[in-house]
Amino acid sequence: xxxxxxxxxxxxxxxxxxxxxxxxxxxxxxxxxxxxxxxxxxxxxxxxxxxxxxxxxxxxxxxxxxxxxxxxxxxxxxxxxxxxxxxxxxxxxxxxxxxxxxxxxxxxxxxxxxxxxxxxxxxxxxxxxxxxxxxxxxxxxxxxxxxxxxxxxxxxxxxxxxxxxxxxxxxxxxxxxxxxxxxxxxxxxxxxxxxxxxxxxxxxxxxxxxxxxxxxxxxxxxxxxxxxxxxxxxxxxxxxxxxxxxxxxxxxxxxxxxxxx
Amino acid sequence: xxxxxxxxxxxxxxxxxxxxxxxxxxxxxxxxxxxxxxxxxxxxxxxxxxxxxxxxxxxxxxxxxxxxxxxxxxxxxxxxxxxxxxxxxxxxxxxxxxxxxxxxxxxxxxxxxxxxxxxxxxxxxxxxxxxxxxxxxxxxxxxxxxxxxxxxxxxxxxxxxxxxxxxxxxxxxxxxxxxxxxxxxxxxxxxxxxxxxxxxxxxxxxxxxxxxxxxxxxxxxxxxxxxxxxxxxxxxxxxxxxxxxxxxxxxxxxxxxxxxxxxxxxxxxxxxxxxxxxxxxxxxxxxxxxxxxxxxxxxxxxxxxxxxxxxxxxxxxxxxxxxxxxxxxxxxxxxxxxxxxxxxxxxxxxxxxxxxxxxxxxxxxxxxxxxxxxxxxxxxxxxxxxxxxxxxxxxxxxxxxxxxxxxxxxxxxxxxxxxxxxxxxxxxxxxxxxxxxxxxxxxxxxxxxxxxxxxxxxxxxxxxxxxxxxxxxxxxxxxxxxxxxxxxxxxxxxxxxxxxxxxxxxxxxxxxxxxxxxxxxxxxxxxxxxxxxxxxxxxxxxxxxxxxxxxxxxxxxxxxxxxxxxxxxxxxxxxxxxxxxxxxxxxxxxxxxxxxxxxxxxxxxxxxxxxxxxxxxxxxxxxxxxxxxxxxxxxxxxxxxxxxxxxxxxxxxxxxxxxxxxxxxx
Numbered sequence: 028x029x030x031x032x033x034x035x036x037x038x039x040x041x042x043x044x045x046x047x048x049x050x051x052x053x054x055x056x057x058x059x060x061x062x063x064x065x066x067x068x069x070x071x072x073x074x075x076x077x078x079x080x081x082x083x084x085x086x087x088x089x090x091x092x093x094x095x096x097x098x099x100x101x102x103x104x105x106x107x108x109x110x111x112x113x114x115x116x117x118x119x120x121x122x123x124x125x126x127x128x129x130x131x132x133x134x135x136x137x138x139x140x141x142x143x144x145x146x147x148x149x150x151x152x153x154x155x156x157x158x159x160x161x162x163x164x165x166x167x168x169x170x171x172x173x174x175x176x177x178x179x180x181x182x183x184x185x186x187x188x189x190x191x192x193x194x195x196x197x198x199x200x201x202x203x204x205x206x207x208x209x210x211x212x213x214x215x216x217x218x219x220x221x222x223x224x225x226x227x228x229x230x231x232x233x234x235x236x237x238x239x240x241x242x243x244x245x246x247x248x249x250x251x252x253x254x255x256x257x258x259x260x261x262x263x264x265x266x267x268x269x270x271x272x273x274x275x276x277x278x279x280x281x282x283x284x285x286x287x288x
Numbered sequence: 289x290x291x292x293x294x295x296x297x298x299x300x301x302x303x304x305x306x307x308x309x310x311x312x313x314x315x316x317x318x319x320x321x322x323x324x325x326x327x328x329x330x331x332x333x334x335x336x337x338x339x340x341x342x343x344x345x346x347x348x349x350x351x352x353x354x355x356x357x358x359x360x361x362x363x364x365x366x367x368x369x370x371x372x373x374x375x376x377x378x379x380x381x382x383x384x385x386x387x388x389x390x391x392x393x394x395x396x397x398x399x400x401x402x403x404x405x406x407x408x409x410x411x412x413x414x415x416x417x418x419x420x421x422x423x424x425x426x427x428x429x430x431x432x433x434x435x436x437x438x439x440x441x442x443x444x445x446x447x448x449x450x451x452x453x454x455x456x457x458x459x460x461x462x463x464x465x466x467x468x469x470x471x472x473x474x475x476x477x478x479x480x481x482x483x484x485x486x487x488x489x490x491x492x493x494x495x496x497x498x499x500x501x502x503x504x505x506x507x508x509x510x511x512x513x514x515x516x517x518x519x520x521x522x523x524x525x526x527x528x529x530x531x532x533x534x535x536x537x538x539x540x541x542x543x544x545x546x547x548x549x550x551x552x553x554x555x556x557x558x559x560x561x562x563x564x565x566x567x568x569x570x571x572x573x574x575x576x577x578x579x580x581x582x583x584x585x586x587x588x589x590x591x592x593x594x595x596x597x598x599x600x601x602x603x604x605x606x607x608x609x610x611x612x613x614x615x616x617x618x619x620x621x622x623x624x625x626x627x628x629x630x631x632x633x634x635x636x637x638x639x640x641x642x643x644x645x646x647x648x649x650x651x652x653x654x655x656x657x658x659x660x661x662x663x664x665x666x667x668x669x670x671x672x673x674x675x676x677x678x679x680x681x682x683x684x685x686x687x688x689x690x691x692x693x694x695x696x697x698x699x700x701x702x703x704x705x706x707x708x709x710x711x712x713x714x715x716x717x718x719x720x721x722x723x724x725x726x727x728x729x730x731x732x733x734x735x736x737x738x739x740x741x742x743x744x745x746x747x748x749x750x751x752x753x754x755x756x757x758x759x760x761x762x763x764x765x766x767x768x769x770x771x772x773x774x775x776x777x778x779x780x781x782x783x784x785x786x787x788x789x790x791x792x793x794x795x796x797x798x799x800x801x802x803x804x805x806x807x808x809x810x811x812x813x814x815x816x817x818x819x820x821x822x823x824x825x826x827x828x829x830x831x832x833x834x835x836x837x838x839x840x841x842x843x844x845x846x847x848x849x850x851x852x853x854x855x856x857x858x859x860x861x862x863x864x865x866x867x868x869x870x871x872x873x874x875x876x877x878x879x880x881x882x883x884x885x886x887x888x889x890x891x892x893x894x895x896x897x898x899x900x901x902x903x904x905x906x907x908x909x910x911x912x913x914x915x916x917x918x919x920x921x922x923x924x925x926x927x928x929x930x931x932x933x934x935x936x937x938x939x940x941x942x943x944x945x946x947x948x949x950x951x952x953x954x
Contacts, residue, residue, distance in 0.1 A: 046904050049570065050490075056566035057493035064558055068596050075600030075630055079615060082626050091621030162613040166621035169613035173604055191388040198391030 051255045055262040062266025066273045069181060073277050076174055080284055083166035093167040101286055103154040107147050108282040111182065114143030115275035118189065122268040125261065130196065133264070137193035140271065144186030151179050167285075174281055185274050188267045195260065326407040329378035329503070333510065336374020341367035361609035364518065364540040372507040372548055379503050380409040384496060394496070409503060411495035414896060417481025418795065419502050421788070424476055427469035427509055428781075429860065434462035436857050439819075439850040445838045455836040457520025457538065464512055464525040464542060468549045470776055471638060472505055474645030475556055475591065478787050479584045481795055483560055485889035485896065486578045488569025488905040488923065493562040501555035504548055512545035524834055526631060529616035529624035533608055540609060547602035550595045550634075553641075557591025560584055569888075571907035571923070578887060578911055579662060582669040583648025586676040587641050594637035594680070601630035628690055632683040640679040642776055644672055646783030647714045650736045653790055654721045655912045656885045657733035662912040663720030667713050674710030682707055688756055689763045697756050704754035711747060715740070730883065731805035735786025738813045742778025746771055749824070767827025773820045785812070785863070793878035796871050797895050804866035811859035818852035886911040886922050902926065 042050070084092050121136025155175055160168045344363030348354045354362070376382055384394045405415050406422070437458050441449045450458065480502075484492055492498050515521055518537035527546075532539055564585045568577065577585075604615040605627070614620030616627045647668075655662045662668065684692055684700040692700075718740055727733065749771040752758045762768060789805055792798070822845040829845075831838045838846065870876065881890040888911060892901050903926025913919035 043903075049904060053489075053493070053566045057562050060565050061494065061558065061562045064561060064592055068554055068558070068592050071593050072596040072600050075597045075633075078630070078633075079600075079604065079626055082629065083615075083621060083623060086623050086625075088618045088621055088623055162607070162611045163617065163620050164614075166614070166623075169604075169607070169615045169620075169622055172607055172611055172613050173600075173615065176603065176607070177600075187385075187389075191391070194389060194391035196391075 047255070051258065054259050058259065058262035058266050062269050065266075066270060069270075069273065069277070072177060073181075073281070076170065076177055077280070077284070079173065080170045083170060086166075088166070091165045093165055097160050097165070097167070099171050099285060100154055100157050100159070103150055103157065104282065104286050107150045107154065107178075108278050110143050110147045110150065111278045112275050114140040114147070115271040117143070118268050118271040122264055125264060130200075134193055134196055137189050137196075141186055141190045141193065144182050144189065147182050148179055148186070151175055151182070171285055174285065178278070178281070181274055181277065185267070185270050188270065192260075192264050192267055199256075199260075324378065324380035324383075324409065325404065326379070328380075329375050332374035332376075332378025333371045333507075334374070336377070337367045337371030339374075340365075340370030343370070359537050361537070361540055361606075364537050365544065365606055365610050368511050368514065368540065368544045372504070372511065372544075375507045375510070376500075376503060381496075381500050381503055409499050411491075411499060412898060413480050413484055413492045413495065413498060414795070416495075416498050416502050417477050417479075420472065420476030420480060420505075421795075423502065423506055423509070424469050424473045427465060428473070429864075430509075430513075431462050431465035431469060432857055432860060434458050434465070436854065438462060439853040441836055442838070442846050443850045445840050445843050445846070448836065450836065452836055453522070454520070456522045456524075456834055457516065459834050460521050460524050460542070461512070461515055464515075464546070465509075466776075467525050467638070468508060468512060468546065470642045470780055471549065471553050471591075472556065473642075473780065473784050474649065474787065475553075475560065475584060475587055475641075476502065476505065478580075478649070478784075478791060479560055479587075479645065480556070482791060482889055483563060483581060483584055484567065485892065485900055486581050486887060487564060487567060487572050488888055488901065488907060489563060489567035490899045490901055490904065491567070492559055493566055494559045497555050498559045501552045501559065504555065505552035508545045508549035508552060511541055511548055513541075515539075515541035515545070526635070527605070527627065528631075529605075529627045530618070532605060532627065533616050533624075540606065543602045543605040543609070547599050547606075550599040550602065553591045553595045554599075557588040557595070561588030561592060564588070569905050569907050569923075571905075573907075575666070576907055576910040577669075579651040579665060579668050580645075580648040582672050583644045583651070586672040587644045589676050590637040590641045590644075590679065594634045594641070597630055598634035598638075601627060601634070604630070625687070625691060628687055629683070632686040633680075636683040636686065637676075637679040639772075639775070640675050642780045643711075644675060646739060646780040647672065649783040649787040649790075650718060650739050651714070651721075652887070653732050653736040653786055654718055655914055656790075656883050656887075657728040657730055657736075658721055658725035659728075659914045660721055660725050661914060661916070662717065663723070664713075664717050665910065665912065668717040671710040671713030671717070674713070675707060678703065678707040678710065685754055685759070688759045701754055701756055705751060708747065708751055708754075715743070715747070730789075731800070731802060731809060732786045732790035732883070734806070734809045734813075735782050735789065738809070739779055739782045739786070742774050742782060742816070745821075746774030746776075746778055750775065762827055764832050765827035766823040766831050766833060769833050770820045770823035770827060773823070778816060778820070782812075782816075785809075790883065791889075792871075793882050794890060794894065794896070797878055798871050799876045799878040799882065800870045801866050804862055804869070808859055808862040808866060811855060811862065815852040815856040815859065819849050819856050822846075822849045822852075886914065888923055891923060891925060 086092070117136045118140040121133040121140070124136065125133035155172075158168075158171075162168055162172045341363045344360060344366030347366070348360050348362040354360050373382075387394070405412070406419055408415075410416060437450070438455075441455055441458075448455075480492070480498060484490070515538035518541055521527075521532075521535045521538040521542045523531045523535065523539070523542070527539075527542055532543075564577075564581055604613070607613040608615055608617065608622075614622040616622050616624050618624055651662060651668055681703045682700060684696060685704045688697060688700075749767070753762070753768065753771060785808075789800055792800055826838075826842055826845050826849070829839075829842060831842055831846075878894070880894045883890075888905060888907070891905070905923040905925050907923045909920045909922050911922050913922075
């Protein structure tokens with residue numbers, strides 16, 4: 028048995044450039060993997076709803092799957108679907124602009140998608156107040172209520188994700204284009220959080236980069252794209268956009284299920 | 289000053305004067321009772337519950353059917369939902385999500401060695417792991433007390449301690465709590481604590497998601513506890529409709545509690561899965577990943593993909609009770625079988641969510657105490673992935689007796705029997721490792737060996753149960769009950785305790801008392817078998833589950849089972865006594881590597897630094913080359929003195945003092 032109580036003392040934390048590079052790749056990869064896994068989770072959630080839909084449809088217990096072929100308000104359904112689809116397309120377009128370096132274009136697209144998401148949620152809630160059936164009147168009615176709740180949760184999630192990405196982008200812009208001690212405090216905050224909360228040594232580099240920049244050159248946000256934080260930011264935006272694409276696909280499938288077939 | 293020199297100065301840790309980051313990110317994360325902690329979480333939960341309940345009453349007050357029913361499910365649901373939200377808000381879980389809306393960064397957290405960190409929302413995976421240890425043990429012991437109540441009632445076939453309604457409520461609460469606990473019993477404590485260390489990472493990928501998983505898990509525990517004051521629920525842990533739709537307020541606690549636990553499971557699986565994929569240290573190839581990590585990765589796949597179905601089913605159930613939908617009401621176009629399908633699509637993978645981590649622990653322990661390499665490592669990893677994959681294709685065997693199309697039975701019988709093949713792989717890996725080994729019978733090894741004994745019985749009876757004729761014969765009997773207790777308690781819980789005895793010295797820096805550990809093991813092992821083996825016979829003789837009366841001729845077997853259960857319960861008191869004595873009352877510092885393990889988690893400092901490794905290790909070999917004198921070192925730890933300071937290989941593996949470090953392979 029190793030007859031020691033401590034292999035070595037706890038020492039100060041620091042990292043080498045190689046370790047920073049490793050952490051950066053891991054952080055970027057985590058956004059990639061996490062974004063896809065998040066979609067996988069939502070896929071199974073929506074698959075459960077789809078299973079319920081087809082199971083009750085095929086069972087048609089008491090001939091109560093969809094008596095009278097009643098349908099949820101079609102106009103509002105079209106509107107929700109259109110808004111989600113348009114918002115997703117805009118988000119995807121924004122990301123292509125971001126890849127080319129047009130940050131402002133992406134920010135505008137992002138805000139538009141956020142507004143679209145909020146509008147879709149509002150429409151979905153409004154639709155629930157306009158239903159021509161009682162929730163428990165049929166299998167279709169039950170499934171529709173279930174879908175409406177899931178749709179609100181899904182769109183709310185995507186909207187929140189996009190909003191936080193845009194807000195972070197704007198905040199980083201204000202940090203880097205401004206001057207004075209406030210920026211130093213925020214930069215230092217970034218550095219501290221990266222050290223203490225485990226939010227990634229990547230932040231460490233950008234904090235220092237931001238601080239150095241604000242002190243010396245006053246470079247603008249365009250420079251951010253090459254920083255580690257910029258890479259992580261783009262990975263986050265990429266995952267978020269991917270999720271918006273997923274929402275569009277999911278909305279399409281359930282729109283067909285509830286309004287067309 | 290050069291940039292590189294400045295960089296070194298810049299990143300020195302810790303910075304003594306952290307900046308303020310504004311009011312919006314909540315109370316300061318500094319240690320101290322003015323910040324957010326368990327106390328504020330409790331206050332938030334109580335206030336949230338009261339507000340939600342009041343709102344629910346306001347919303348439903350105009351509906352006569354609610355007023356006449358005597359149960360306002362909307363108020364119950366509102367109370368639980370806002371109570372859980374208040375709990376999370378009180379602990380500080382939503383500070384950052386709110387701050388993020390205006391683009392702010394997370395508030396800084398300060399490393400502290402104070403015990404108060406265990407009562408806070410923290411990004412340190414080791415603290416979260418220890419929080420989970422206490423959390424799951426609380427869960428386990430609460431549900432264990434309910435088990436004692438069940439066995440007390442079954443001491444006599446006709447004299448009753450409880451009425452039938454109370455009895456079924458206790459049975460349901462016991463089963464649900466145990467299942468909830470078991471889903472996280474390894475992933476939560478040991479997974480969170482160990483995985484980053486085992487793969488050479490300084491952190492997890494999403495530390496706040498990890499912390500969220502624990503606090504939502506604990507909210508689920510509190511939620512399911514509320515079922516009892518609400519009158520309990522009569523469905524058992526499976527929650528079958530139509531009983532579900534007819535049940536009272538306790539059913540909401542069941543549905544909401546399971547959904548909250550499900551969210552926690554998804555969060556934990558998400559974070560650990562992403563961490564394993566992305567944060568493996570350089571050189572930690574898939575063929576060098578510890579087998580426990582493979583087990584957790586397989587489990588994470590199930591947690592993230594199967595659990596959403598449970599959450600969806602819970603949502604549908606809650607909608608049936610609140611919005612008056614009819615998902616599970618056959619008379620209104622729904623189907624009670626829909627619940628069964630959704631529940632078991634989650635529920636059977638859940639069995640492997642519980643089994644796989646146990647296999648991982650055992651496979652990790654065996655090489656250390658046999659001083660042999662893990663036999664057929666790749667087969668074990670493949671077996672775990674195979675089990676995870678196949679587990680999605682067997683759920684309908686739970687419906688053999690519930691109206692499934694008879695033509696479908698052979699298919700699901702086949703898939704169920706197929707899953708015994710990769711399970712058998714894992715079992716044989718253990719046997720191969722034990723073959724001709726000089727075993728060190730330390731306490732963790734005793735538990736590991738018991739897992740093989742118990743799981744063999746549980747597994748073989750499982751193969752019987754997968755066959756339709758046997759299934760039809762013993763369905764709903766104590767035979768089934770005994771089978772799954774042998775697999776879950778005999779497999780997972782024994783493995784969990786083996787893992788605790790194995791890794792607690794690393795986690796706490798203290799040595800558990802060996803004598804008390806042995807007493808705990810032998811009492812637990814012997815009386816576990818005396819408790820549950822008679823149940824096979826009881827079941828074959830026709831005693832059904834969840835019924836509080838039984839035939840007179842079964843009393844002897846039931847009494848053997850009950851008395852053994854009481855002693856089994858008492859054996860856990862020995863563990864608690866050992867834990868309290870060894871960790872708090874008379875702590876004995878643990879050696880850095882008490883078992884001479886080659887695992888990477890044992891190679892860092894003790895106590896483990898906040899960032900785990902001073903240098904990110906470069907992995908050179910897998911950690912199972914025991915007794916191989918020419919084996920390369922496990923890792924380059926980045927310190928010249930300790931470059932080759934992998935754990936000495938004890939009596940079979942060369943140097944034991946660390947004076948002659950092994951040079952890493954080029």
